[in-house]
Amino acid sequence: MIVLLLFLVPLIGGFLSFFIKNDKTVRTWALLTSVITLLISIAGNTFAHSPGQLHFSSSWLGSLGSSFSLQLDGLSQILCLLTAISYPLILVSTWRSSYKTANNFFALMLLTQAGLMGVFLATDALLFYFFWELALVPMYFLCSGWGGERRIPVTFKFFIYTFTASVLMLIGLLYLYFQTPDRSFSLQSFYALKLSNDTQSWVFWLLFLAFAVKMPVFPFHTWQPDTYEQSPTAATMVLSAIMVKMGVYGVIRWVLPVVPIAAYSWGDVVMSLSVIGIIYASIIAIQQDDFKRLIAYSSIAHIGLMSATLFAETKIGYQGVMVQMFNHGINILGLWIIVELIERQFGTRKLSQLGGVAQKAPALAILFVILAFANISLPLTNAFIGEFLMFSGIWSSTVTHYNILFTVLAILSIILAAVYTLTAVQKVLYGPESSITEGTKDIHGNEKMVLWVIVIMVVVFGVYPQPLLRITDGFVDLLLNKINVAHLFVK
């Protein structure tokens, strides 16, 4: 039941928002909905352990072999929790941004949340595809309707890119459906499939392409910086904190266990692409003057590390990915809030025009520096845990011969991250004041509160990551069982 509520509450809340014309009321309503969702999610993670609460299945499209089935397992728990936590933070931190036709804006935000929840919960391929698009379409409207100057072509590129990849995924899922003995779209039937090596190969690419575009992995990333830059900040937060995780999630849920041999044989290719992406994106990030684009490229680098680890196929690596999915979401949310605050106060995101903010805004400076440390994954921050686990995962990988090379190259990303993040910190906070930053005011109210919440999470999960690791533990064992290809060679 809980699992159904996770999806239904934002969905219904979103539809109702369309009809609330008053600006203040609709904001409150959206916040209320998201808080309720958060409470449900926490309940699902803590005291609901009976299968009746974590599973939901009902017949739907029976003639097509599809059913409306949702499930909350370890992987879903982490991502649903991330989605549920992010939304109130996003809504509170952008409380003062003004939107024309606010009711539509918040309705679309909540509908996106419903789609995201659905994606993370669905255990039926057709249903998964439905939610996949349900998350995409409102996002298209959000970014095109409320974004920056070049929003229309940029968002359109984003939409066409992801849509094309996702219809190819649909073909892949349909093909798998025809291979199942009972003609069913359910995850279990897909997991039970034993496909030949060649078939696995191209099914792998049909599916993986959609997820690679979403993450984005190196050659498919071109939509991302532009979209992040042009979207309204609240939408960018959803995109970067949660939506990119759809790609990582998709690989874990729908690719690795379904086509394990292909994942094994193409693993080196994907890992190489990811590692290239890490270094490439980091180097570009160093060159950026626009703060939003800098974070966008930094996000590509972080996600690249996750996608590389996915194909290392080690327990410690998967735990790292799952923990880091959560942590990355939290951290980047904090960074976007900083960007939003800076842009709102100074009217620019150009790093070269800023400077000397620290003197007049100490609170902002402290919070920003902590988040910057988290972005470089220094010890005691949450990102350190995730990235460290991932590096060890790649290092100890037995499925690739180049594990040491990949690890070394990937670790370069930390150094590069330090370069661009600290440069940004320096340019914004220190140095001489520019004409723009003369009248700097410190942050207060909502934003300060949200940032503190985020920073506390950064530190707490950096020091005590056990709760997150515990959620992932059981799931990762099951996952490794399914994707372990070693036994195939013995036969």
Next chain:
Amino acid sequence: MNALIFSAVSGVIMMFSSFLLNNKNSVRVLAHVLLLATIIANIFELRGISFFHIDTRGMLEFDRFALLFTLVANVCTFAFFLLSSRDLEKIGNHYSDYFSLLFFILAGIVVSSSFKSLLMLFLGIEILSIPLYILTGSDKRNLKSNEASLKYFLMGSFSTGLMLMGIALIYGATGTFQTGITVAEKVPVLLITGMMLLLFSMSFKVSAAPFHFWTPDVYDGAPTVVTSFMATVVKAAGFIAFMRLFAEEFGSIRPEWKLLVGIVAAVTLFIGNITAVFQQSVKRMLAYSSISQAGFMMLAIYSLSNDAKEGLILYAAAYSLATIGIFAVLVRMKDYTFEGFNGFAKQQPFLAGILVVFLLSLAGIPLTAGFLSKFYMLKATIDGGSLALAIFAVLMAAVSVYYYFRLIQSMYFKTGNATISGTTTGFKYTLAALAGITILLGIFPNLLTNWLYF
């Protein structure tokens, strides 16, 4: 049988109504009532109650597939009447005649979707085409309309000639007009030639490439209300006839034509979608979009399975409802170009929202009937063994997103003063109902497809 008699008689009644009733409103109400009666009669027959028992000597068979499509066609026509019957008035003075012609088309649709004999197919297609030639040219003082009508008529009669020739050849090969031939090991050349001719002429009727060249000009030249009808209900009817012909008559020689139909489908998808991208007028875009959607419907003929049958019915409904809805708004617009829709959402938020549902459905986004109908087609195609064709089709569907979303962009994200006139409350609610059906069928397609079996 019920629907055939009802619609034919209604056509005659409407013809006389012009001098029996001198009020345009009463003519319109009469047409609505007659169509409603036809729908109800047809539902009775679907439930097994036939009012007439006429021996057709096996030339017509009203099976569930035919009856269900007749129902879909009639309901879509009813939606068309509700939305656009007032716009028919503006075409010319012969108001009741237009209705009468529409009823004759419906009669032709019934015949061509339930034929069991090639002669009946020919009759059905002709009964359906001739009123269309007239309707296309009904805007008599407009040169473009005249040109479109003449073009349509010439090309149409040419393809009819091909069809007759094909039927004659098939008769020569098999000695019967009845469908359902059985062929020996070696397929006679005459039969193959006849089949090819029929394939060409049917492709012409449903505007599949490379026989589509008449479509944009005719759709563009015809009065927009008429275009709305012929691009939807009539085209879908063509596909039902196409499907029936190839399933029943040529089902046994499928290896001979499967590749050819596959190529026609692929070429249609390609040409329709790529050309639609470059259109500046929404009306022409919809003309090309109808070609590209035809490419998707061709996939049903390619695969000929139960899925394909269900899918084609669903496709006919989804595509017709959405296109009729968009056309109904388009008729009322002052400017038919994409720019003419700039800022539409600001002035008419309700209508814009409904148009978005229709456009999403045409583009095949989930939760709309358009997605599921495309899904059925893809499923049937993959089941039929052609993964490559399915991949090509979805890539083309991704291209189609470009031009459908362009309209959404114009309406929502660009500023301008789109002008629309004559939107009554009833009009809006009817459109909303169509959008509701589109979404409902997108979530529960069984509501429609179950009628095929129960």
